[in-house]
Amino acid sequence: MTVVATMAGTVLSVLVAVGDSVTDGQDVVVLESMKMEVPVQSEGAGEVSEIHVQPGDFVNEGDPLLELK
Amino acid sequence: MSKAIAGTIAGTIAGTIAGTIAGLAPEHCGAPSPEHDDRVTWTAAGRTNSDLLCKGVVELLTLNRNIGGEWTMIRKVLIANRGEIACRIIRTCREMGISTVAVYSDADKDALHVKEADEAVRIGPPPVAQSYLQIDAIIEAAQQTGADALHPGYGLLSENPELARRVAAAGIRFIGPSPEAMAEMGSKVAARSRMKEAGVPLVPGSAGALKDVDHALAEAKAIGYPVMLKASAGGGGIGMQVVGDAEALKKAFASNQARAAAYFGNGEMFIEKLVQSPRHIEVQVLFDEHGNGVYLWERECSIQRRHQKVVEEAPSSFVDATMRKQMGEAALRAARSIGYTNAGTVEFIVDADKNFYFLEMNTRLQVEHPVTEAITGLDLVEWQIRIARGEALTFGQADVRLSGHAIECRVYAEDPVKMLPSPGTVTDLILPQGEGIRNDVSLVAGAAVTPFYDPMIGKLIAYGANRTEAISRMAKAISEYRIEGIRTNLPLLEKIITSEAFAAGETTTEFIQHHISWKE
Structure with missing residues (x-):
């Protein structure tokens, strides 16, 4: 399962690490756009297998942020 | 140039042009006049030629006064x-x-x-x-x-x-104002005590820190429930709770005090009256550097999302003539108490019984200043500049016009339902035009809306002879607004402007949560 960016913006922080288990609805990444910080939530439970972004990266809406298995 | 020569030249120039502009000046030099009614021509025609001529004359006069050493030229x-x-x-x-x-x-x-x-x-x-x-x-x-x-x-x-x-x-x-006046209003605590001294109403609250729960109960009884229990050192809502009666206060006091002590190392508590169904109404003031000040009526700015204003109007349909005068005079007292100069805005929170309390003062031009310009016929930026170069106000309170009604909608680059930012490139843009419509934008087709700055991309202002006309012009303008490539809050604005609650003037800060639904 892929967690994607809900809006275009800059990655402010990544709240999880590879190997972490996350629950459905957990905040995993914080994006910033237009002076607003928006947490991105996982849409399911699983273990983080890969992280595609790091703080400072620019992402477009729909870009993959991380993978869960 | 010596003062004596300057004086002669000054007198000559002033004498020559004073006669020429005698009929023009009161109507077109920014001084309000009931007859001067060109505001609805903003969109298509902009300023009239006589305005431009008049401004030229004002420049000359300014230069003239400057030779005399009173005004500073701004080039x-x-x-x-x-x-x-x-x-x-x-x-x-x-x-x-x-x-x-x-x-x-x-x-x-x-x-x-x-x-x-x-x-x-x-x-x-x-x-x-x-x-x-x-x-x-x-x-x-x-x-x-x-x-x-x-x-x-x-x-x-x-x-x-x-x-x-x-x-x-x-x-x-x-x-703008002096750095001292800005600093004075920059600290909320200091501003509050200043305002109290100046006789500006504040949200009723306990005078100092509460000693214990009995002290809290006595203060709350005096203020009247419901009250807001707050931590002196608080922030982020920690140690803060709405309490409806004495029983609830007894339960809440100790736990909030303990939490505040744990978070801030300071368990000092105080209480304030809870303002229910509040409205956010602000007063525009204008002070020159010679001690003259006027208030330019109020703006109703209650409709907000995430504590940011979305729709503003002037005047407020909730404010009557008596209240308008009281609020205006309180705003003048607030500004005068800190030696304020230039344009500024005193914000009040207003309860359902029309009591108003000082919130803060914005020591700058406000986003929503165009609605004030519409009902007064004044150009606030022009007056900011004229005041900065040392000119005195050319009109008094009795001359300030209040005619018609204006509404401003802030157009945000954001998803209207989720209210999340939507940066991107504007591929097509057609701004609404028509009687009484003003667009303050910095966008053209092909422009990029980047994620770096505020999501507000433009302001749409509608003026009408009365509120009903302003609403109908605004509704039409929103329906004609065309912007492609990014999502905007225009659908939300349309829902607000065309709602029965807005028509009825039920503009409280809870408007969006109470009156806007996306379910069909």
Whole structure:
């Protein structure tokens, strides 16, 4: 399962690490756009297998942020 | 030039032109007049020729007074801002015959404010901390271009006393209040005690820290429930709770005190009356540097999302003539108590029983100033500049016009339902036109809306002879607004403007949560 960016913006922080288990609805990444910080939530439970972004990266809406298995 | 010669020249110029403009001046020099009614022509025609002629005369008069040593000439203004407000300030400067300097970050190199200004200086990379908040770079740009005044706009550095101080130290006129007045209002606690001294109403609350639960109960009884229990050192809602009665206060006091002590190392508590169904109503004031001040009525700004205003109007349909006068005079007292000069706004929170309480003072031009311009016929940026160059107000309170009704909608680049930012490229843009419609924007088709700055991309203002006409013109304008490539809050604005609750004037800060639904 892929967690994607809900809006275009800059990655402010990544709240999880590879190997972490996350629950459905957990905040995993914080994006910033237009002076607003928006947490991105996982849409399911699983273990983080890969992280595609790091703080400072620019992402477009729909870009993959991380993978869960 | 010696003073004696200056005096002679001054007298001659003034005498010659005074006769020429006698019939023109009261109507067109920014002084309000009931007959002067050209505001509905903004969209298509802009300013009339007689206005321009009149402004030329004012320039001459200014020069004349300057020779006498009273006024300072402003020839070139640097605008330390971006977006629609930079464009709006440029427009007035141009009408006054003043040249303009824009500053820009790399993200804004193709922005409209850069194209519209006479000169433009790059001040850094896209993030505001590295560009628009860089006082050094901004002052350097002003010096490099020979600007003799600086307009800070709103947001960014506009309420930073340090900028005002540094600008003045560099021998440049700051178009705004003194740094001391800005600092005075910058501290909420200090401002509150200042306002109390000045006789400006504050939300009723306990005088000092509460000693214990019995003290809290006594104070709450005196104020009247419901009350808000707050931690003195609080922030982020910690230690804060609404309590409806004595029983609830008994339960809440100890636990909130303990939490505040744990979080802030300070368990000091106080209580304030809870303002229910509050309205956010603010008063525009204008003070020159000679001790004259007027209030330019109120703006109703209650409709908000995430504590940011979405729809504003002037006048407020909730405010009657008596209350208008009381609020206006309280705003004048507030401003006068700190020696305020230039344009400023005193914000009040108003309860359902029409009691109003001081919230804060914004020591700058406000985003929603166009609604005040619409009902008074004044150009606030023009007056900011005239005051900054030392002119005295040419009118008193009794001359300030209040005619018709104006509404402003803030157009945000955001998803209307989720209210999440939606940056992107504007592929198509058709702005609504028509009687009483004004657009303050900095967008053109092909422009990029970047994620670096505020999501507000434009302001749509509708003026009408009365509120009903203003609403119907606004509704029509929103329906004609066409913007492609990014999502905007226009669908939300349409729902608000066409709702029965808005027509009924039920404009409280809870408007969106109570009256807007996306379910069909």
